[in-house]
Amino acid sequence: MIDVQDHLGLAKLQAGRIYKKFQLSYRYDFDDILQMCHVGLIKAAQKFDKTKGYTFSTYALSLMYGYVLNTILRDKYYPSAERNGSLNSHVLSLDINVNNSMDKEVTYKDAIMDKQEFYTEFTGILVRTALEKLPSKHREVIKLRYFQGKTQMQIAKLFGTSQTTIGRFEKEGLTKLRRYVS
Template sequence: MKTFLKPLTVEEEKYYLQRYQGGDLEAKNVLIERNLRLVAHVVKKYQGIDEDLDDLISIGTVGLIKAIQTFDSNKANRLSTYAARCIDNELLMMLRSRKKTSKEVSLYEPIGTDKEGNEIHLLDIIENVPVDVVDTYTFKEDVKKLYELIESVLTPREYEVVKLRYGLFGEEEYTQREIAKRLNISRSYVSRIEKNALLKLRRFFLPS
């Protein structure tokens, strides 16, 4: 169990805030260390979610640091009161961001098999890019590029099939059979369109 230092008294808090606002970075470190117990307290209400505790503490600490940097004693009596809101906001922003990108993460789900029986994934299109190229992008940037390519390089029919197949751009996810019925074409034709679209997208991800 991690042991945190005791919180600052009102007088100590004012003293170190004045020193920090005067340019003393060591005072900032004291304010951070003596308020880590507050971070742990706020994080407790998020422990039921599927997130690593150390990650939550780290994100909460970012919120604490932002609070120390922006605290205005003319608008709030205690740093701890203000910091608790900042810590909570930082954690909420992280969780909302994870929720927003959860659909993108689901692009790793298998979508079928090729002629050799290997699983096909939507993000297979970037698996063969050399490591030195992949390292220059974050996963989020790759997904953003993928979405842009879907809109720009696919034919209208390919775009429609891919959008419906993976629930992109606000659509629900549909099976190949459901898409075939919706577009009044055969399921095998839907499968061919889907695979051709993935191959086309892969070509645009590969370096020239």
């Protein structure tokens, strides 16, 4: 087994090379890189096989380099606007009033519709429009079933027919509804 303590200088050398090469000072300081190299050195000591014909230092340098790069790439670091200096001074507050022609004070926050709210509203309009195209029995079954929460048995009693017939109306209505919507 290789003694890691004997090769700490190798880790420091590799950390210096990596730090200088990639200029990571905005993200990692030298001690962070050195620590990653120490972990890479430990992994190299555990995995080293002298029968392959490599020297330990050659193997350890490549393993430390790979470990540091993998750690940095896995980190998924996204620099903040303050850190990378691109903070724009023209930032608008969502609470600023927007002039509108109805003499009503509206803020940007009020004017911006939530994406989910938009899709919900749009889908509702689409379904209501498609629902009006269905035959009356299919439309009534779907309204009772999905908007009023009635069971097929309850709807069958209202219509004076069997649950099977209501199930068929429901299935046919949903198929037509999907076709109209898509």
